[in-house]
Amino acid sequence: MEIAHPPGLDPFVQHLVHTGRYADEADVVRTALRVLERQECDESPALESALLEGVRSPHRPYGPAVLEAIRQAAGIL
Incomplete structure (x- = not known):
């Protein structure tokens, strides 16, 4: 080649x-x-699924409660 x-x-x-x-x-x-090759193989199917779910879901304004829920789910306090 x-x-x-x-x-x-x-x-x-x-x-x-x-x-x-x-x-x-x-x-x-x-x-x-x-x-x-490593970069392409390391793509996470779970991450891709979550991103697609987010893209397809209706937009909701983020308020303090939503951001707090995201932080708690991510373990960031």
């Missing part, structure tokens, strides 16, 4: 290689892809 990146990233990639932290450009790309 051949990968092209925006020219604006060249100095950054070259800096990473020149520091000795990465062997070459391919090593930088492999590491970046591993980080992206």
Whole structure:
């Protein structure tokens, strides 16, 4: 597979290689892809479900009582 990146990233990639932290450009790309893979796999189905529930629910103005209930549910006092 051949990968092209925006020219604006060249100095950054070259800096990473020149520091000795990465062997070459391919090593930088492999590491970046591993980080992206971890990030994508760490998505929480429960969080996604809660966010969707919130988006789909009717808007209610937040008053002090609602905010206090949120704090208590989150364990923030």
